[in-house]
Amino acid sequence: MTQTIRPATTGDIPRLVELLVLDAQERNAEDTILWKVADDAPALIEKALTFALTADGQPFQQFWHVAEDGGQITGVIHAMLLPVPPIYAGQFGEPGLILPDSFVLPGAPSGTVEGLLAAAEEALHQAGARIKLSSYVAGEVWRTAFEASGYEPLTLYLSRSDLGDQGMPAGVRPATEEDVPGIVARSAENRQVLFDIDPFWKSHPEADPRFSAWMTRSLSLRDRDMMVLGPSEDLQGYIIAQPASRLHFPPAHDITGTGVIDDYYHPELANPVALDLGSEDSHALLRAAEAAFANRGMGAAFVVCPAGWKSKIEMLESAGYETAMVWSSKR
Numbered sequence: 001m002t003q004t005i006r007p008a009t010t011g012d013i014p015r016l017v018e019l020l021v022l023d024a025q026e027r028n029a030e031d032t033i034l035w036k037v038a039d040d041a042p043a044l045i046e047k048a049l050t051f052a053l054t055a056d057g058q059p060f061q062q063f064w065h066v067a068e069d070g071g072q073i074t075g076v077i078h079a080m081l082l083p084v085p086p087i088y089a090g091q092f093g094e095p096g097l098i099l100p101d102s103f104v105l106p107g108a109p110s111g112t113v114e115g116l117l118a119a120a121e122e123a124l125h126q127a128g129a130r131i132k133l134s135s136y137v138a139g140e141v142w143r144t145a146f147e148a149s150g151y152e153p154l155t156l157y158l159s160r161s162d163l164g165d166q167g168m169p170a171g172v173r174p175a176t177e178e179d180v181p182g183i184v185a186r187s188a189e190n191r192q193v194l195f196d197i198d199p200f201w202k203s204h205p206e207a208d209p210r211f212s213a214w215m216t217r218s219l220s221l222r223d224r225d226m227m228v229l230g231p232s233e234d235l236q237g238y239i240i241a242q243p244a245s246r247l248h249f250p251p252a253h254d255i256t257g258t259g260v261i262d263d264y265y266h267p268e269l270a271n272p273v274a275l276d277l278g279s280e281d282s283h284a285l286l287r288a289a290e291a292a293f294a295n296r297g298m299g300a301a302f303v304v305c306p307a308g309w310k311s312k313i314e315m316l317e318s319a320g321y322e323t324a325m326v327w328s329s330k331r
Contacts, residue, residue, distance in 0.1 A: 003109050005119045008064035008076065013049050016066070020045045023103035025253035026138045030089045033161040033323055034258060034300045035137070040319055041252040048251040059083075063123040067104070067112045075104035079124055082133065086214075087191070087207040092200075092331075093295040095131040096124030100325065102251035102284065104141065110236040113145045121149075131200070133328045137303040140293060143326075151328035153307035157248065158321035161300045163290045171281075172288040175238065176224035177219060182235025183228065184212045190265035197272055200329065225292035229266065237266030239290035244302060248325070259293040261286075272309045281313045286319055 001131055010017065022043055027035040038044055052062050054250035078099040084090030084108065098120050098168065104112050124132055133154065134146045176312050188208060194201035217227060223243050230236035240263040244255040266285060269275045286303075303321060305312050 002200075003067060003069040003112065003115070003204070005065055005067050005115045007123075008066045010053050012052070012066055012073060013046060013053070016049055016064075016076055017042050017045045019073065019076055019103050019105070020049075020101055020103075020252060023101055024250065026103070027253070028090075030138045031046065031159065031161060031324060034159050034302065035249075036247075036254045036257065037252055038254040044215075045253040054209060061127055063127075065116055065119040065123070066117055067108065069109055069112075070139070071153040074108035075102075075103040075112045075116055075197065077120045078291075079120040081124070081127055082321060084195045086188075086210045087204055087297045089204045089330060091128045091202055093128060095133050095329075096121070096127065096129030097133045097327075098124075098135060099138045099238050099250070100135045101252070102137070102142065103230070107253075113141050114149075114291050117145055117149060134328045134330070135325060136328070145243055151329065151330045152330040153326050154198065154326040155309050156289040156305050156313065156323050157325040157327070158303045158313070159300055159314045159324040160290070160319070160321045161299060162217040162254070163294045165294060166287060166291060167289045169287050172229050172284055175219065175228045176218065176232070177214075179228050179235055179238070180212055180215045180219075182230075182232055183215050183226075183238045184208050186238055186265050188237060189261070189270065191266070193270060193309070194273055194306060196304050201306075212214065225289070227288045227292070229285055237268075237285050239285040239289045241292040241301075247256060248302065257261050258302055259289070259296070259298045260302045260304070261289050262263045264289070269312050269315065272311055274319040275315060279318070282315055283319060 024037050028037050060083055063079040065077050066073045078101050080097050081094045082097040134151045136143050156257045191203045225241045226236045228235055241259050244260050246260040266282045267281045268279050290301055
């Protein structure tokens, strides 16, 4: 029989659970701490699939497609429309994102990956996505297919799984409400660097007040640590150590032991191509976040960094971080 690519249905769920467990195990082989497989992974996958394929009023639009050969499902791809963070302009609308819980059996017919990718891209196009993003962790066939289709790295996710017990560096302290204006000012500098690297990160006109409101609220959230360097009236840098979310980790994985660093900036990193001001303070902020994660019993840190921010990547790699996942874009 000829292979077919079609939207997934609820009748496919038992088989998809099997494939997505294999998919999670493939990531786990890359890093057993970062991509820890949950004890009840099959049940978690089934719950997520059932919601995705049946629930009304979902927070974002998502798409599941399967490859079927001779009546047997040999592959699956998962995509979604990605909500634009409120501090960015989103001038291209909601991007389409192909998620890492996409999997093809090693013995699947030639062209299965490419067929699934084409189906996901078409679904995203029909949904209005002008920019398409792909995510890649493991499985060389996916990286090859994305590159062949014209995807280029946009964001790197670097990780470290040996946080140690070095304690809180001197000079770094918990943020207070008085620090919010300084954090917002440094965030504006951070966003300008992002925009200079790629206009994809164009700021929203109301970015500063929106970020200020979010930072003020974040001070009351007990699941994260907000830390700064320098006095409030001359804040030098900031970093926020927060728990991992399902945006980056498929439901098969236990994320309770992983922390994420996204909001993080110091003027030492202002030049995206060279650390010409050194990196001592940037390292201190990073170590403070790692200490905060360790104090919460977390074993892995996941840092978000644009692929074009070479100085920040250099600093992270010198601190023991390695690229764990790549988001690429196609425009």
